[in-house]
Amino acid sequence: MTTPPRTTPGTTATTARATTTPTTDRLPRRLTARVRILLWLLLVMSVALGAVAATTRSILLRDVDHRVDRLLAQETGEFANFQRRGKDPDTGRPFAEPARLLRVFLERQYADPDEELIGLVGAPGTDPAQIVQNRQLRVDGPLFRDAAALRRIFDAPHAAGSDDGVRWAKVTVARRDGGPEAAFVVAFHPERERERADDVFRVLLVISAVALLMTTGIGWVVAGRILLPVRLVRTAAAELTEQDLTRRIPVHGRDDVAALAETFNAMLDRLERAFAAQRTFVDDAGHELRTPITIVRGHLELMGDDPAEREETVRLVTDELDRMSRIVEDLLLLAKAERPDFIRPEEVQLAELTADVFVKTRALGDRRWELAEVADRRARLDGQRITQAMVQLAQNAVQHTVPGASIRIGSRTAGGRVELWVADSGPGVRPEDAEVIFERFRRGAARRGSLGSGAGLGLSIVKAIAEGHHGHVRLEDTEGGGATFVLVVEEERTSWNAS
Incomplete structure (x- = not known):
């Protein structure tokens, strides 16, 4: 007797868990279509909202720059105009000293909170000898306190520029009688304006985040509703078996x-x-x-x-x-007959086809065969299949008639259809059997005692050939007794008039 291997306590459970762990747990989980749609939507929305926020900030900053430019141009223009036309209120004559010009002009100005209006009097290359007046609302402004910055602005060869984030413009005062050089300087500190633009940018980011959250919820619900038929298709496909193919997907909408x-x-x-x-x-x-x-x-x-x-x-x-x-x-x-190539239509002459069928069926039995009527025209159909169906109908007539009985064959066109028929003088078919005789392995009760001994597939084959031509088989009573089987082919689908 074989002894099972010994295991230490606690080892068995661990081994069992290790061996029974499904391998699918190690496989990466696939993202569902709903999640992928939501992720793409969030990505597009994030890029769009981010672009809108960044563009808005850029526009606001550009507006700040334009506003500063207009303000600097306005202030320097006003000073230049005062310099040309202004007069000393004490003497009523043009200003003789730059310092007096600057002082009188600055006393009449009211600067914005972020603006500094400064009058400088001095010589190039040295610190300004005098700051005439600072008309910034905060009397001791940032630029006012920075002598080095004032020196750079005073000595700058151009009339406008930027120094450590401060936008400025100046107008040099014309010297008279070799007096000291002077300048009018207007400076603007755009920090607060830029902070407002940044505040708007941050507000837009917060609004964008809220919009993304709302989009996530709405997108999740909408994607679920849109993909519901897809999930139903997947569920139905998983539940399908050979024994049950009755499951169907409800269809809503037209998308x-x-x-x-x-x-x-x-x-x-x-x-x-x-x-x-x-x-x-x-x-x-x-x-x-x-x-x-x-x-x-x-x-x-x-x-x-x-x-x-x-x-x-x-x-x-x-x-x-x-x-x-x-x-x-x-x-x-x-x-x-279920295959699409069961019927291979081609153009045939109905008269010739009917005559060939008549010749072939005469050898089926000792009957009084008659070619009753012939349709003299062309039609598009499968001649071999039609011949097979007609021979089957003739064989059926032979099996249910006695020697010497009459069997008639013919073809005609009626109401846009092509009809080929076989009529016998046998016992006929009872009305209750008219439908079942075309089913597989079914024969009418009135004919079971006759000469035929087939399996009951002949008329099923005829029906399949007729339906392959988009037509049908019709049963009629024969005048004087018997049954007439008519093979009907729809002309608008399978035939045309000969030219």
Whole structure:
């Protein structure tokens, strides 16, 4: 007896857990379509809102720069105009000293909170000898306190510029009688203006974040509703089996997703028909082949040594095998009728086709064959399949009539249709059997006692050929008794007038 390997306590559970862990846990989880749509939506919205916020900030900063430029131009223009036209209020004459000009002008100005108006008197290359007046609301302004910055502005060769973030412009005062050089300087500190633009930018970012949160919730709900048919398709596909193909997807709306659901339902319809045809084929084959197989087996099991008995058994077995072969061929033909290439239409002459059918059917039995009428025109149909159907109808008529009975064949056109027909003078078909005789392995009760001994597939084949031509088979009573089978082919789909 084999002894199982020993394990230490606590080892067994660990090993079991390790061996029973599904391998799918190690596989990366796929993102669903709903999540991917939401992520793409958030990415696009983030880029769009970020671009809007950045563009708004850029526009606001540009407006600040334009406003500063206009303010500097306005202040320097006012001073230049005062310098040309202004007069000393004490003397009533033009200003003789730059310092007096600057002082009088500055006393009449009111600067903005972020603006400094400064008058400088001095010589180039040295610190300004005098700051005439600073008319900034905060008397001791930042630029006012920075002598080095004032020196740079005073000595600058150009009339405007920027120094450590401060925007400035100046107007040099014309010297008279070799007096000291002077200048009027207007400076603007844009920090607060820029901070307002940054505040707006931050507010836009907060609004964008709230909008993204709302978009996330709304997008999740909307994506779920849009993709609901897709999830139903996936669920239905997972639940489908060969035994149950009845599940369908509800279709709502007219969008692409609804079209997907309709396409999936149509696919299920085709699959259901295909599986039904397969099951029917198997059931029919099993049902019809069971009887001849039983007969063959029974005769072979009971066959003795008598040569005559052996000969009779061989004859019966051969006959049953031939019948099995015919059944299999008919079933295969019916199965092939579901394929799109079952019918291969081409242009044929109806008169010639009808005459050929008549010649071929005359050899089926000792009957009084008649070619009643012929349609003299051209039509587009599968001549071989039509011939096969007509020969089957003629064979059916032979099986249900006695020798010497009348069988008529003909073709005609009526109401935009092509009709080929076979009429016999047999016992006819009862009204209650008119529909079932076209089903597989079904025969009318009135004909079961007649001469025919087929498997009941002949009229099913005729019906399949007619439907392959987008037509049908019609049963009519024959005048004087009997049955008339009419093979109807829709002309607007399969034929045209000969030119």
